Amino acid sequence: MSYFFRKIGAFSIVFIVYFISGKLSLYLSSIDGYSTPVWPPAGLALGFVLIFGNRIWIPLFLAAYLTNTHFTDPGFSWLKSISGNPQNILISFGNSISALFGGYLLKKYSDSKLNIFSVKDLLSFFVLAGPTAAIFSSVIGSTSLLIFDIIYKDFLFQTWFTWWLGDSIGIIIFTPILILTYKWILKEETGLRLILFSSATIGTFVLTITIFFVTRDWEKEFIRYRIKSDGQIISSEIENRIFENLRVVKSLGTFLSLQKNLTKKDFDTYAKSILDETESVSALSWNVLIPNSQRLLYESKLKLDYPHSIGINFKEGNVSKVSPLNEKYIFIRYIYPVVGNKSAIGYNVFSDPVRKEALLKAMESNNLEITGKVNLIQDSSDNSGFLVFYPIKSLDNEFGFATAVVKITSIIKKSLIGSDQNNLCVQILEGDINHTNEIYNRNCITSHEKIFSEFSHTYTTKIGSHLLTYKIVATKEYFDKNLTNASRFILIISSLLTGLLGILMLIILGKEKSIQEIVERRTFELEKANRVKSEFLANMSHEIRTPMNGVLGMLTLLEETNVDLEQKDYLDNAKKSVLSLLTIINDILDVSKLENHKLEIIPTETNVFKLCRDIQLLFQSDVIEKNLKLNLDFTIEDTNLHILVDENRIRQVLNNLISNSLKFTPSGIITLAVKLDPSKKFIEFCVHDTGIGISEENIKRLFDRFVQLEDARTKRFEGAGLGLYISKQLVNLMGGEIKVESILNIGSTFKFTIPFHQVAVPKQTVKRIESAETFNLKNINVLVAEDNLLNQKFVRKVLEKEKVNVTIASNGKETIQLLDASLVQETTKYDLILMDIQMPELDGLETTKRIRKRKDEYQKIPIIALTANNMDSQIQEYLENGMDDCVKKPIILSELLNSIYKIFSNSNLTKT
Incomplete structure (x- = not known):
């Protein structure tokens, strides 16, 4: 019985997940509504087959069928749906069979335990499970659409290719996520790997979808x-x-109203002259209103002008018959051209209800009137048109209507x-x-x-x-x-990149897992494994930061050019995205260092008030942008109080807390408060906001890793969920603790304490610069040692905007030569060196060591390291070997200027 319920449960999960994902994925269809460039359910279907086996085919088939069934039709019925949409059955069959085929290939040619971290099995997966398995669904689906006349033959290849590519991408992205989730449930895989892989791929995919929707909306507009x-x-x-045709009728009416003893020749001559100037009027006529008493007279005149005429007549079907006796008639007296219009001669226009209605309205208003749509008796093949009636009275006292026969087809073609x-x-x-x-x-x-x-x-x-x-x-x-198909192209390319990112993540996580397994089996190699891991993280950090530095630098320079408001908005968004990505990279590296006990606390003498004031200034622009206030409540009387603490880590914690408050506070005030506890054993930092608050249930898991207190499908706020976890770990490492108090829709208060160790600070004997905002860099001579051309260009441009004199050296050897040359030639004397670490011929660290060994005035020249390396041990090494400060890549202009400010504010050198 328990087996039966487990089977039913598995079937239900498969059905529900596939059906919901399928319905949501329909929104990814291109703007023309015919194709879906990415189909996540294909990946979920293959994952379910790999997990539960071929018996899962039935719920997959049913879910696929219902995904393509529209229930919104008021007259919906199952019989009508099945009979009216037979292609849905074939499509559902193709989707489910494709998953079975992909599962068969993987189980036959790769590890039966679904080891997607193995490079061999990974290659098998991305070749067999994606492109190969997707052939079934794409061929069956596109062929069924052709068979049942839903697409044209000309679009068969395009539909097949889009279908095949969409299923392939869906498999590449979502099958690994489902397998990892299943292994995590079975406790065969760690939650961290699942979160890292899922957050990277899903996060990128969500960004892709967002860009897709924005682009598709632009295409729609x-x-x-x-x-x-x-x-x-x-x-x-x-x-x-x-209106041109109406003018023709009025012109004819004016002509007829001025005629006396009008003849057929006169009418034909004038009608021909104005018909030659229009293309939409097929005939002109003079329709006369007469009583029955004058019928014989006018019929004899008709016979004279048109010998074949049968007199006043009406139509019965396509046959002309002599009109019965009526009180009055409005008949066609003259018509031009006669060719094609013989059957219209003598036609009693009053006998047709549509024409009669228009004639009566024309007489009532004594103005121009048109009929509704009529079938013209002049043309049996293309007879859709309307008549224009213009009532007039001639000099012969004949009352009638100048009439034009207008063909709608001709008007449309010419328009x-x-x-x-x-x-x-x-x-x-x-x-x-x-x-x-x-x-x-x-x-x-x-x-x-x-x-x-x-x-x-x-x-x-x-x-x-x-x-x-x-x-x-x-x-x-x-x-x-x-249609440019930009949205479809962006979705396909970005999804492929997401799939490639997934492959890279699986390779990276596979390497990490292999290292972990080796560590677990061989504990005596723990130190070596940790060193490899640290080097890997350092290299990854360096390799990611180096191109990011170029991107951020170029964006900063581009922002300084003449751009319009729309371009400025694009640049701001791009810079925010790069900085957001940098924050995520830093957080992930910090988490890794915390887990490996590589993160060090380095206490320094720190001015608490200045630290808090700098942070307040840092967030000032963001606060103003959101129309908030950021107050500093410093209750300690001594604003020159110095304590022994790791200033960088305190700054990191406060930045995280204030960033959180800024993110979740739509309006009101954020307050940073600092005070000493009565015993003076601890100093307390408090960040209070008037934001959305946190429920008691969520407070319990607030400081866990990768926790975001929102459902991913309704997520409104950005972030990787690492900031508070890192903050808590840092506070604990510094010997303190952190707490939070919050009320929903009222606000939140984050408090943390650290041990209070006051240090005596000697009186300042050196002139200090008051603030970075008022500090003037004009005429400072800076030597930049940097081998990367993009970085050279960026640093030169931003410093020259500050009126700094910049000299570029491409490596350490050239740097030494420039210093020597400045002493010999007694020209420019350098005040500061910005030193890249990794350079050809002579790296930055070795160059610094040589400078510190000099016996001239450059021995103590300030040196600021520019590096993509992010490990504390590496930065500490740079400082220990003679560098005065370190600015990490990608270089943020404000950080670089603040570092220069700090160097000069602590030295005797000031330039004004």
Whole structure:
């Protein structure tokens, strides 16, 4: 019985997860609605097959079928859905069979224990499970769409390729996550690896999806703009051509009203002259109103002018018959051209209800009037059009109507200019937008009208008593010509990069796991393994920071150029993204160092008030941007109080706490308070905000690693969930403790204490610079030792903007030569060296050692290290070997300037 319930539970989980992910993934469809460039359910399906076996095929098939079934139709029924959409059955079959096939290949050619950290099995997975297995679903799915006329043959390859690529990417990204989650549940894998891998891939994928949606919205706006532009042009052309026809009728009416004893020849001559100037009017006629008493007279005249005429007649089907006796008639007395219009001669226009309605309205208003859509008797093949009636009275006292026969088709053809407009669906509707009768349509397919209905333009005009609406709707052909497919391209490329990141993460985590297993088996090699791991982290940090320095530097320089507001916004967002990524890298490295006991606490003499004041200034711009206040409540009377503490780590903790408060405080005040406890054994730092608060339940897990108090699907705030964990560990390492008090929707208070060790500070005998804001770097001579061209360019540009004189050296050897040359030639004397660490020929550390051994005035020149290395032991090594300070790459301008300020504020050298 328990086996049965476990099986039902597994089936339910598979069904629910696949169905929900499938419905959500439908939102990733391209703007044309026909394809989905990334399909996460393919990866989940393969993962479930690998975990539960082939018996899971049934819930996969059902979930796949229901994913493609639309339940929103008011007339929905299962029978109608199955019979009306047979392609869904084939698509669902292809999706589920593809997962079974992929599972078969992996179990046959790779480790049955699903060891995705093995390089061999990893290669098998990304070759067999992705591209190979996805062939089944893509071939079956795209072929079924073709068979059931959902796509055209011309789009078969494009649909197949998009389908195949989408399934492949979905497998590459999501199958490893599902397998790792399953192994974590079985306690065969650590939660840390799962979180690291998932946060990297899912985080990148979420960023990709965000960019996709933004780009797709931009594409939609572009198409809307294009359709509006083309729609306005077409509507204007149609309206102008209709009014041109109305002017033709009025011109004919003016001519007829001035005639006496009008003959057929006179009418034909004038009608021909004005018809030659228009293309949409197919015929002109003079329709006379007569009583029954004059019928014989006018019929005899008709016979004279048109010998074949049968007199006043009406239509019964396509046959002309002599009109029965009526009180009055409005019949066609003259018409031009006769060719093609013989059957219209003598036609009693009053006998047709549509024409009669228009004639009566024209007589009532004594003004121009048009009919609704009519089938013109002049043309049996293309007979959609309308008639224009203009009531007039001639000098012979004949009352009648100058009439034009207008073909709608001709108007539309002449109004469409260029290939783009010819690919649009054009409708002419009579009535208001809610109650309309279609007069004409071109290129309009009902299914396409529904898909592209949001991309349309409507324009309304009134002619006589008729309200005409012109509706221009995009078609698939119009999309193909105007759509850039940027969103689809971005989604595909970014998802592929996410998959490659997943491979890299699995390789890295696999290496880390292998090291851990070796450590567990061979405890006597622990020291060696830790050293390898530290070197790996240092190298990873250096290799990541080096290109990031170039990116951030170029963005900073680009920001200083002439950019418009939109470009400035893009630059700000890009810089924030780089800095956010740098924070995550630093946090991950700190976590790794904490776990390996590599993080050291280095106490120094620290001015507490100055430290807090610097932090307040650091956040000032962010606080102003969010319309908040950041107050400093320093209750210790002595603002020159110095204590023995690791200043950098205290600064890191306070930065984390204030950043958190800033992130979760939409309005109000943030306060940084500092005080001594009554016993003077501890100094207390308190960060209080008026933000959204934290529930008691969440407070319990607030300081855990990678904890974010939001559901990932509804996440509003950025972050990796490491800041508070690191802060707690740092406070504990310094001998203190940290606590939090919070009330939902009221605010939060974070307090931490550290041991209070006051140190005596000798009186200042050196002139100090008051603040970094007022410090002037003008005319300082700086020698920059840097081999990277991008970094050279960045440092030169930012320092020259501060009026600093900059000299560049490409390596340590050249640096020594420049120092020597300045002494010999007695030209420029250097005040400061910015020293890169890793350089060819002579590295920065060895160069510093040689400078400190000199016997001239450059022996004590200030040297600031510029390095992508982030390990405390490395930075400590630089300081111990003669460097005065260290600025980490990527170089942040404010940090570099603050470091220079600190160097000069602690020396006798000041430049003004």
